[in-house]
């Protein structure tokens with residue numbers, strides 16, 4: 527696996543007057559899972575299709591190991607992709623579908639059985655695909671992408687239609703691909719899921735990048751407005767003390783206060799100085815969902 531980096535540079539795509547992707551640049555590193563996040567219509571699928579040579583960019587380039595997909599010598603063994611899980615021929619069985627793909631790619635037939643096992647579809651392998659649930663089709667699509675054990679994998683919304691057990695399986699599988707040194711790009715609008723699955727994230731909205739970096743850095747960069755949850759038997763006094771110290775305080779009811787604009791440590795300090803007893807002092811956990819909403823607010827309209 528010499529260089530299996532995906533490099534997207536100044537990539538743009540217009541469909542008539544629709545600017546689906548605008549000047550997008552990011553790098554997907556081997557050995558890491560990169561989450562490609564954005565609301566509906568953000569341009570994710572169009573970008574993935576440009577990386578895979580299925581859509582011609584209006585401007586910019588997308589390369590895999592320094593070459594455009596269309597210039598790769600053995601693309602099926604270099605890059606595995608799941609784009610549209612409903613693309614398989616409904617009349618075929620899952621096993622036959624994978625065997626046909628093996629034959630087309632010059633892979634041994636046993637890879638069909640091995641990947642069926644890997645994605646947990648052995649029990650349904652000899653049933654026609656038209657009877658598969660969406661989640662089963664996703665698993666079959668993942669199996670198809672991994673037939674040639676390629677070093678680079680691109681999955682468009684692979685978690686769609688999966689039940690919680692399926693999502694757990696997908697997360698483990700995707701993480702194991704990266705742990706083995708593969709380059710993994712996964713698009714999603716399931717942000718909480720990406721928080722658990724991805725090492726890096728690229729967040730797009732309205733065809734543009736709004737933030738990219740490691741999950742930890744992106745979270746840190748958007749958690750300036752900390753929210754702290756407090757419980758105290760002396761809510762009125764603490765409320766006054768916090769307001770005097772410059773915090774915004776909401777009263778969700780009873781003995782509870784929600785403090786904005788002050789860290790948990792500062793809130794505890796104010797309580798101590800005011801002589802107020804605390805029963806709970808809890809900073810709200812930062813999550814990607816909130817970061818995403820903050821970042822894409824106002825840019826998320828479907829064009």
Ligand SMILES: Nc1ncnc2c1ncn2[C@@H]1O[C@H](COP(=O)(O)OP(=O)(O)OP(=O)(O)O)[C@@H](O)[C@H]1O
Nearest residue numbers: 541544546564565566567568569570571572573829
């Ligand atoms: N072939 C096409 N012809 C015309 N417009 C298109 C075409 N493909 C995509 N678009 C438009 O480009 C924009 C981006 O679409 P794209 O499918 O890339 O977004 P997405 O982020 O994958 O969205 P979703 O999460 O809904 O799948 C949308 O406005 C869409 O309508």
